[in-house]
Amino acid sequence: MTPPDTPLIPSRREVRRKDRRDAILSVAQVYFLEHGFADTTMSGIAAELGGSKGTLWKYFPSKEALFAAVVERAAKAYQGRLSQILDPHGSLEPTLQSACRSLIEKVTSPDASALHRLIVAQGRRFPELSKIFFDLAPQNTRLLLADFLHGAMTRGQLRSADPIDAARALLSLSLSGCHQQMLIGRIDRPAPNEIAADAAFAVDIFLRAYAPQSRPQPDAAIV
Structure with missing residues (x-):
């Protein structure tokens, strides 16, 4: 018998299916x-793949399911990298700065920017797109950061507060600079020094707001 802790080796069929x-x-x-969501068809994607639409349907039952899988794969890849950055054993400030730089680099990348434009342009017409995107990308990233901040609060590195609100504050601060400038077309893409400056600004303001509360000093003795 195979020991219970022995990892299962996927079969060739499973590997081929995953690769496909x-x-x-x-x-x-x-x-x-x-092409955007509205003008994307399963037939068009099948043609790009060089296969039949029937083969595509075996993997994904709808265009919405396929879109969700695309977003989920991209989000999980980034969130995996972010998890490595958010080391609970490291110094808090440089860890947060690394995380914020990583976030800004991600959201200002060409693919992320194009996806953001797609959601903004077609989210009202296809509200399920906005839900898919928010649940799999911004929401999960916020929860991942909130979990790290909760640990920092538990360790006394930050004052006790709602960690989800704290994560929202840090994310909002991080995206208030060059990312916002890019969205309105003032810049094409931020330079590395601009990203670093935005991350440093966000973390500085955040740590001022969430600094551990000092213990009250006893009243001076009345002489």
Whole structure:
């Protein structure tokens, strides 16, 4: 018998299926970003893949499911990197600055910017897109950061507060600079020094707001 702690080795069929699924998602991501959700069809993606629409349907039952899988794959890849940055054993300020730089770099990347434009342009017409995007990307990132901040509060590095509100504050501060400038078309893409400056600004303001509360000093003796 195989020991219970021995990892299972995927079969060739499972590997081929995973590879095929990844190939579909890579093509679909480009197609969605280039054509938008409304003008993307399963037939069009199948044609890009060089296969039949029936094969595509075996992996994804709808265009919405395919879009969700595209967003989920991209979000999980980034959130995996962010998890490595958020080291609870490291110094708090440099860890937060690294996390904020990573976030700004991600949201100002060409693919993330194109996805943001897609959601803004078509989210009202297809409200399920906004929900899929928010639940899988911004919401999960916020929860990941909130979990780290909760640990910092428990360790006394930050004052006790709602960690989800704290994560929202830090994210909002991080995205208030060059990311906002990019969204309104004032810049094409921020330079590394601009990203670093935004991250430093966000963390400085955040730590001032969430600094641990000092213990009250006893009243001076009356002489």
